[in-house]
Amino acid sequence: MFKKENLKFRVFIQAAFIMMMSVLFMACSDDDTMTPDMTDETGELTGATKTYQLAEIAGSGVSGTAVFAEVEGGSTIITLSLDGTPANGDHPAHIHFNSAAVGGGIALSLSNVDGASGESVTEVSTTDDGVAINYNGLLDFDGYINVHLSMEDLATVVAQGDIGSNELTGESKTYVLEERAAPGISGNITFEERINGFALATISLQNTPEDGMHPAHIHTGSAAIGGGIEYTFNTVNGATGMSVSDTRQGQGENEASYTYNEILEVDGYVNVHLSMEELGVIVGQGDIGSNELTGESKTYVLEERAAPGISGNITFEERINGFALATISLTGTPEDGMHPAHIHENSAAIGGGILYTFNTVNGATGMSVSDTRQGQGQNETSYTFAEILEADGYVNVHLSAESLGTIVAQGDIGSNELTGESKTYILEERAVPGISGNITFEERINGFALATISLQNTPDDGMHPAHIHMNSAAIGGGIIYTFKTVNGAIGMSVSDTEVGQGDGEASFTYAEILDIDGYVNVHLSAEALGTIVAQGDIGSNELTGESITYSLEERAAPGISGNITFEERINGFALATISLQNTPVDGMHPAHIHANSAAEGGGIIYTFKTVNGSTGISVSDTEVGQADGEASFTYSEILVVDGYVNVHLSADALGTIVAQGDIGANM
Numbered sequence: 001m002f003k004k005e006n007l008k009f010r011v012f013i014q015a016a017f018i019m020m021m022s023v024l025f026m027a028c029s030d031d032d033t034m035t036p037d038m039t040d041e042t043g044e045l046t047g048a049t050k051t052y053q054l055a056e057i058a059g060s061g062v063s064g065t066a067v068f069a070e071v072e073g074g075s076t077i078i079t080l081s082l083d084g085t086p087a088n089g090d091h092p093a094h095i096h097f098n099s100a101a102v103g104g105g106i107a108l109s110l111s112n113v114d115g116a117s118g119e120s121v122t123e124v125s126t127t128d129d130g131v132a133i134n135y136n137g138l139l140d141f142d143g144y145i146n147v148h149l150s151m152e153d154l155a156t157v158v159a160q161g162d163i164g165s166n167e168l169t170g171e172s173k174t175y176v177l178e179e180r181a182a183p184g185i186s187g188n189i190t191f192e193e194r195i196n197g198f199a200l201a202t203i204s205l206q207n208t209p210e211d212g213m214h215p216a217h218i219h220t221g222s223a224a225i226g227g228g229i230e231y232t233f234n235t236v237n238g239a240t241g242m243s244v245s246d247t248r249q250g251q252g253e254n255e256a257s258y259t260y261n262e263i264l265e266v267d268g269y270v271n272v273h274l275s276m277e278e279l280g281v282i283v284g285q286g287d288i289g290s291n292e293l294t295g296e297s298k299t300y301v302l303e304e305r306a307a308p309g310i311s312g313n314i315t316f317e318e319r320i321n322g323f324a325l326a327t328i329s330l331t332g333t334p335e336d337g338m339h340p341a342h343i344h345e346n347s348a349a350i351g352g353g354i355l356y357t358f359n360t361v362n363g364a365t366g367m368s369v370s371d372t373r374q375g376q377g378q379n380e381t382s383y384t385f386a387e388i389l390e391a392d393g394y395v396n397v398h399l400s401a402e403s404l405g406t407i408v409a410q411g412d413i414g415s416n417e418l419t420g421e422s423k424t425y426i427l428e429e430r431a432v433p434g435i436s437g438n439i440t441f442e443e444r445i446n447g448f449a450l451a452t453i454s455l456q457n458t459p460d461d462g463m464h465p466a467h468i469h470m471n472s473a474a475i476g477g478g479i480i481y482t483f484k485t486v487n488g489a490i491g492m493s494v495s496d497t498e499v500g501q502g503d504g505e506a507s508f509t510y511a512e513i514l515d516i517d518g519y520v521n522v523h524l525s526a527e528a529l530g531t532i533v534a535q536g537d538i539g540s541n542e543l544t545g546e547s548i549t550y551s552l553e554e555r556a557a558p559g560i561s562g563n564i565t566f567e568e569r570i571n572g573f574a575l576a577t578i579s580l581q582n583t584p585v586d587g588m589h590p591a592h593i594h595a596n597s598a599a600e601g602g603g604i605i606y607t608f609k610t611v612n613g614s615t616g617i618s619v620s621d622t623e624v625g626q627a628d629g630e631a632s633f634t635y636s637e638i639l640v641v642d643g644y645v646n647v648h649l650s651a652d653a654l655g656t657i658v659a660q661g662d663i664g665a666n667m
Contacts, residue, residue: 044071044072045069045070045071045072045077046070046071046072046135047070048069048070048135049067049068049069049070050067050068050138050139051065051066051067051068052065052066052068052145052161052162052163052167053065053161054066054080054082054145054147054159054160054161055159055160055161056084056158056159057157057158057159057160058156058157058158060084060149060158060159061084062082062083062084062085062091062147062158062159063082063083063084063159064080064081064082064083064118064159065080065081066078066079066080066081066145066161066163067079067081068135068138068139068163070134070135071123071135074125074132074134074135075123075124075125075134076123076124076125076133076134076135076138077121077122077123078110078120078121078122078123078124079119079120079121080093080110080113080119080120080121080145080147081118081119082113082118082119082147082159083118084118085113085114085115085116085118085158086115087115087116088115088116089113089114089115089116089150090112090113090114090115090150090151091112091113091115091120091147091148091149091150091158092109092112092113092147092148092150092151092154093109093110093111093112093113093120093145093146093147093148094106094107094108094109094110094145094146094148095107095108095110095141095143095144095145095163096143096144096145096146097142097143098142098143098144098166098246099142099143099144099162099166099194099200099246100144100146100160100161100162100166100244101200101201101234101244101245101246102246102248102249104143104144106128107127107128107129107141107143108124108127108128108133108143109128110122110124110145113147124138138163138164139164140164140165141163141164141165142164142165142166142196143162143163143164143166144160144161144162144163144166145159145160145161145163146159146160147159147160162194162200164195165194165195165196166194166195166196166246167194167195168192168193168194168195168200169192169193169194169195170193171192171193171260172190172191172192172193173190173191173260173263173264174188174189174190174191175188175189175190175270175286175287175288175292176188176286177189177203177205177270177272177284177285177286178284178285178286179283179284180282180283180284180285181274181281181282181283182274182281182283184206184207185205185206185207185208185272185283185284186205186206186207186284187203187204187205187206187241187284188203188204188286189201189202189203189204189270189286189288190202190204191247191260191263192260193260194260196248197259197260197261198246198247198248198257198258198259198260199246199247199258199259199260199263200244200245200246200247201233201243201244201245201246201247202242202243202244202245203216203233203236203242203243203244203245203270203272203284204241204242205236205241205242205272205283205284206241207241208236208237208238208239208241208283209238210238210239211238211239212236212237212238212239212274212275213235213236213237213238213275213276214235214236214238214243214272214273214274214275214283214284215232215233215235215236215272215273215275215276215279216232216233216234216235216236216243216270216271216272216273217229217230217231217232217233217252217270217271217273218230218231218233218258218266218268218269218270218288219268219269219270219271220267220268221267221268221269221291221371222267222268222269222287222291222319222325222371223269223271223285223286223287223291223369224325224326224359224369224370224371225371225373225374227268227269229252229255230255230256230266230268231247231250231252231255231256231258232250232251232252232255233245233250233251234251235251236272247259247260247263263288263289264289265289265290266288266289266290267289267290267291267321268287268288268289268291269285269286269287269288269291270284270285270286270288271284271285272284272285287319287325289320290319290320290321291319291320291321292319292320293317293318293319293320293325294317294318294319294320295318296317296318296385297315297316297317297318298315298316298385298388298389299313299314299315299316300313300314300315300395300411300412300413300417301313301411302314302328302330302395302397302409302410302411303409303410303411304408304409305407305408305409305410306399306406306407306408307332307399307406307408307409308332309331309332310330310331310332310333310397310408310409311330311331311332311409312328312329312330312331312366312409313328313329313411314326314327314328314329314395314411314413315327315329316372316385316388317385318385319385321373322384322385322386323371323372323373323382323383323384323385324371324372324383324384324385324388325369325370325371325372326358326368326369326370326371326372327367327368327369327370328341328358328361328367328368328369328370328395328397329366329367330361330366330367330397330408330409331366332366333361333363333364333366333408334363335363335364336363336364337361337362337363337364337399337400338360338361338362338363338400338401339360339361339363339368339397339398339399339400339408340357340358340360340361340397340398340400340401340404341357341358341360341361341368341395341396341397341398342354342355342356342357342358342377342395342396342398343355343356343358343383343391343393343394343395343413344393344394344395344396345392345393346392346393346394346416346496346499347392347393347394347412347416347444347450347496347498348394348396348410348411348412348416348494349450349451349484349494349495349496350496350498350499352393354377354380355380355381355391355393356372356375356377356380356381356383357375357376357377357380358370358375358376359376360376361397372384372385372388388413388414389414390414390415391413391414391415392414392415392416392446393412393413393414393416394410394411394412394413394416395409395410395411395413396409396410397409397410412444412450414445415444415445415446416444416445416446416496417444417445418442418443418444418445418450419442419443419444419445420443421442421443421510422440422441422442422443423440423441423510423513423514424438424439424440424441425438425439425440425441425520425536425537425538425542426438426536427439427453427455427520427522427534427535427536428534428535428536429533429534430532430533430534430535431524431531431532431533432524432531432533434456434457435455435456435457435458435522435533435534436455436456436457436534437453437454437455437456437491437534438453438454438536439451439452439453439454439520439536439538440452440454441497441510441513441514442510443510444510446498447509447510447511448496448497448498448507448508448509448510449496449497449508449509449510449513450494450495450496450497451483451493451494451495451496451497452492452493452494452495453466453483453486453492453493453494453495453520453522454491454492455486455491455492455522455533455534456491457491458486458488458489458491458533459488460488460489461488461489462486462487462488462489462524462525463485463486463487463488463525463526464485464486464488464493464522464523464524464525464533465482465485465486465522465523465525465526465529466482466483466484466485466486466493466520466521466522466523467479467480467481467482467483467502467520467521467523468480468481468483468508468516468518468519468520468538469518469519469520469521470517470518471517471518471519471541471621471624472517472518472519472537472541472569472575472621472623473519473521473535473536473537473541473619474575474576474609474619474620474621475621475623475624477518477519479502480505480506480518481497481500481502481505481506481508482500482501482502482505483495483500483501484501485501485526486522497509497510497513513538513539514539515539515540516538516539516540517539517540517541517571518537518538518539518541519535519536519537519538519541520534520535520536520538521534521535522534522535537569537575539570540569540570540571541569541570541571541621542569542570543567543568543569543570543575544567544568544569544570545568546567546568546635547565547566547567547568548565548566548638548639549563549564549565549566550563550564550565550645550661550662550663550667551563551661552564552578552580552645552647552659552660552661553659553660553661554658554659555657555658555659555660556649556656556657556658557649557656557658557659559581559582560580560581560582560583560647560658560659561580561581561582561659562578562579562580562581562616562659563578563579563661564576564577564578564579564645564661564663565577565579566622566635566638567635568635569635571623572634572635572636573621573622573623573632573633573634573635574621574622574633574634574635574638575619575620575621575622576608576618576619576620576621576622577617577618577619577620578591578608578611578617578618578619578620578645578647579616579617580611580616580617580647580658580659581616582616583611583613583614583616583658584613585613585614586613586614587611587612587613587614587649587650588610588611588612588613588650588651589610589611589613589618589647589648589649589650589658590607590608590610590611590647590648590650590651590654591607591608591609591610591611591618591645591646591647591648592604592605592606592607592608592645592646592648593605593606593608593633593641593643593644593645593663594643594644594645594646595642595643596642596643596644596666597642597643597644597662597666598644598646598660598661598662598666602643602644604627605630605631605643606622606625606630606631606633607625607626607627607630608620608625608626609626610626610651611647622634622635622638638663638664639664640664640665641663641664641665642664642665642666643662643663643664643665643666644660644661644662644663644666645659645660645661645663646659646660647659647660
């Protein structure tokens with residue numbers, strides 16, 4: 001096998017020649033092999049070389065390179081150059097079969113590395129078994145190099161490196177291994193592609209115990225689903241926190257091999273266990289392959305419901321396979337609590353049946369982790385991440401399996417998510433002193449709205465029906481949408497404008513609410529619908545903030561005077577409010593707009609609602625007069641109308657004017 005004659009001299013000359021010619025070989029192919037016509041003039045070296053790294057093992061401090069140089073005639077000169085070898089050292093070196101992670105017998109013995117120089121030079125043309133092997137054969141060889149401590153201690157390897165088809169391509173993928181049952185233990189696993197298509201798998205963990213030996217496997221499915229062992233890695237050594245394996249050979253019987261590309265697509269996850277005796281205790285875990293997260297995620301708020309202090313969120317993280325990792329995270333859950341959780345159909349305001357069951361939330365941690373391709377209930381639908389974003393659904397977290405009726409946290413998801421656009425309208429006090437509040441419409445992604453009525457000073461035992469009525473409150477009109485009843489104990493009602501509570505009612509989008517010709521009434525009770533406790537215009541009847549006030553001066557009835565205010569609506573018409581002082585409690589005072597100025601006098605062109613003497617108030621909408629066939633007036637038209645306002649003593653004494661004032665153009 002060895003050509004020893006004048007070998008040292010030849011090596012010296014060849015090494016010098018290689019250095020001189022290195023610049024000429026920059027255009028080599030990826031395997032560093034020159035084209036056939038680029039040979040050296042001596043006929044001994046072709047100029048083709050390949051360098052492999054030899055890494056230190058177990059903190060030996062010894063590392064370096066192995067350079068393969070092609071020689072004409074079919075042999076190869078292998079030069080080992082190491083740093084850190086002791087001056088008196090003599091280190092046996094070999095090429096072994098397989099990769100270093102798999103291990104194998106000696107295929108080819110190399111000259112010992114001289115500790116003083118750190119060098120070893122061997123010219124080879126056959127394996128130790130006499131099988132011919134040339135330069136190209138070595139570049140394709142399934143092998144690795146070991147450099148040993150000494151002839152007396154071959155078991156101690158000081159430097160090592162894969163060669164040939166086991167060389168790494170530079171492509172790699174790293175997955176996180178998160179802490180599980182053993183606090184502080186976490187890390188990652190890196191798969192590095194080899195030229196042969198398989199992978200070098202390196203598990204690296206922090207804080208493993210010095211004496212720990214931790215089995216590790218690839219399991220089928222995602223970690224949230226769980227599954228059987230598909231591949232066994234070399235055991236993680238607690239002293240170093242490391243395990244190095246080759247994916248073409250698992251440590252378990254009859255296990256499948258994995259190419260690097262198969263790892264990137266595998267439906268699997270990695271478990272690192274505490275020990276062989278405690279495989280049920282997982283110290284590090286992470287999804288890999290098609291279960292890897294893409295980085296896209298969506299978080300929805302889970303608000304407090306029946307259990308004070310319990311709230312949180314649910315986050316859906318997209319996987320490469322299109323499904324999602326669903327993580328429920330709650331605060332305030334009891335240590336011994338076990339809380340079922342589901343996706344339900346429709347929005348929370350509407351309610352609906354269970355579509356998907358999550359893994360139960362553990363009260364001790366407040367956590368639940370699930371995979372959306374497999375619900376825990378029988379025959380449940382799976383959800384891709386994209387489907388979650390569009391789902392017509394909401395999430396309920398329940399108190400316990402025995403108390404499913406008690407919701408501790410809840411939140412809309414998917415198409416029911418709020419866009420952030422909202423509109424609030426005031427609900428003013430009416431027949432019951434002190435009760436007032438507002439109604440807020442919040443736009444959903446699906447275009448409908450979450451409608452929340454919030455009132456102050458409602459009685460604890462009160463149940464208050466609420467509706468959208470047609471027209472403005474000043475005009476009045478029939479019910480077109482029924483909200484959920486306002487609960488007096490909390491003063492709240494939450495509804496979805498997609499579904500009204502009355503039979504056959506129309507749905508309303510958020511955009512339609514903003515344009516609707518309507519108003520909201522909240523009633524005292526189902527038995528006393530005629531008593532309005534709070535009321536407010538919405539949609540196109542909302543006020544713009546523009547207004548004009550005209551004085552109404554005392555006339556035939558001493559002490560009665562006041563004003564009339566016109567407030568512009570979004571629809572262009574106006575809310576007209578007459579406000580008088582000192583009207584008799586039992587008085588009912590007709591009021592009109594007359595043509596011309598008060599000094600000229602003229603006929604009635606618009607009739608207001610009658611002024612109630614007990615309040616001195618009349619509220620009208622200039623879109624509709626109270627007399628038949630009267631013209632409507634926009635706010636802009638009021639500002640220029642040739643008219644004046646008369647308030648009369650009574651319907652039987654129209655000739656007696658109690659208050660009067662010019663408006664519009666006559667001001």
